[in-house]
Amino acid sequence: MPITIYDVAREAGVSMATVSRVVNGNPNVKPTTRKKVLAAIERLGYRPNAVARGLASKKTTTVGVIIPDISSLFFSELARGIEDIATMYKYNIILCNSDNRLEKELQLINTLLEKQVDGLLFLGSEIKEDHLQTLSTAAVPVVLAATRDADNILPSVTIDHFQAAYDATKALIDRGHKRVAILSGPKTDPLGGLLRFEGYKQALADSGIAFDEELVRSGSYWYETGLRNMNEFLKLDNPPTAVFAANDEVAIGAIHAIQDSGKSVPGDIEIIGHDNIRLAEMVRPKLSTVVQPMYDIGAVAMRLLTKYMNNEHVEEHVVLLPHRIEYRQSTRPQ
Amino acid sequence: MPITIYDVAREAGVSMATVSRVVNGNPNVKPTTRKKVLAAIERLGYRPNAVARGLASKKTTTVGVIIPDISSLFFSELARGIEDIATMYKYNIILCNSDNRLEKELQLINTLLEKQVDGLLFLGSEIKEDHLQTLSTAAVPVVLAATRDADNILPSVTIDHFQAAYDATKALIDRGHKRVAILSGPKTDPLGGLLRFEGYKQALADSGIAFDEELVRSGSYWYETGLRNMNEFLKLDNPPTAVFAANDEVAIGAIHAIQDSGKSVPGDIEIIGHDNIRLAEMVRPKLSTVVQPMYDIGAVAMRLLTKYMNNEHVEEHVVLLPHRIEYRQSTRPQ
């Protein structure tokens, strides 16, 4: 039989309301009685029941987090940012993997809403009409992280993917390359795929370089994809002399493909990756890459969510975090 | 105003008990009325309140997971195993980072227990008397994963770390090495540190090789530690010709230290790592390593927890998962 607030009240010789007050730090309690209650709590080993509290107060101090895959280096870093800020604001997180599967995502949203989370964080996956519709039934705030909806209806935290890809491509061009290839993410991914691809094309156009379909390969964000697609590039009559990869894993796969073919990075081919996962510093040559602040995206998104949950005023509901290029060893020193 | 079970009852012209029955799949409902109720639920967009259900039923279908650091490649893989099995058994997980800090761990245990989780998974960190004491106040089952308590009081899922280290060291010795070094984890870590160190020493002893303090360096599990400590080895008058590293990151750091010094792996020095994080295949040379089945440890631990939560019979409460050595390129082909 678990100890309830009522047991404590009896033990301390006060009403349950008073016990509730001291448990919740309500100042309207005489220090003497507070001490009495605290002693009774200690003696009985009382542990407040957060479920009962949640039902009565309509707050669970829990937020739901829907993430494509927690085992990914990218998203686990994001999750850490979320959890740290959540802890700071006394929230816990219910973490769910969606594997980017629409059906599972919608079902998770419903489950989390049933669990009466105080807010929802939705990460990474593309936002379709179905999402918007299900999300619109939520009575609690929702924030997107590392993704956003096309019309910016929902609050979101991302970087400017177009600009990031533009900058990386431009940097390669400025280093004298005419044959700049892209290892793109899936075309179905609006941000990491399409938008970065657009940035790439725009950089070429602005530099008067003709777009060459031959220098484009898109696929998943896995190491093996980089390996495979880079090998295709290498078979070209006129292979690229520089490559922008849509993420770091792919970039590292590309580097290994190049090395395996007997060529060198950055000697023969220069590479710039994207994200700056911790791995980027743990390979040789160390990877030059576009820094996407994963931890911060998570942290800022969670902070934004606390503001909404707290009915605080929010200046801008679509926040773009800064990016930059970190030059390491897969590009030549300038 | 959210829709409650009562609204549905009125809309369907039945009692709330009946609605509760159809929501919970109780077979004792006439198909006709079931249909009526379902229609009313649909019409109203009713979403059951899991908090209220939790209070009434004393089950939350939520388990607490205390993890050192979700952003680590090792633990995020474990977490994925946990979450997948949790999903399979209709549980959600509340995920908390502990950073291996005792105080935070104890506080998290209490918080999760307050939230009335149906079970608790505790990962990675050393189990001290304080843990046992706090955990003993739990009214719900607890399972340890990737750690265990000294007296095997609590159920746990791990590999045999002594044997793993023994096997790796022995493999190196069998390849003809007399100077086998160890890049050990922290001595304060009972499994990854101490136990593996013991396995290393035993393998030496069994092979008649004198233990040499010079060939031992211990430290954190980070890449930089491997880099730094390997450099120390390299400065020795009589440096090691083989190294067993306490985890893969450290092993990769060591490889880079060796390469940076102008020597080669495995030509001059052979390396075996530990864990087999995904990274092991994403470096050159690819890392030979002791495979620790992270995903499975998480999955099995969660499965074990479901058995306890379900009052099922459990054969063995201390489970050791198998390990093996995966030979890749940081050891010479045999």
Added chain:
DNA sequence: CTGTTAGCGCATTCAC
């Protein structure tokens, strides 16, 4: 400052 009283939304007896 403290106690009394109502629910919060649901599962669960127990009757019928």
Added chain:
DNA sequence: GTGAATGCGCTAACAG
């Protein structure tokens, strides 16, 4: 098969 009644443990007015 179905409904009425009770209580899970707590917060939140409201009185006093």
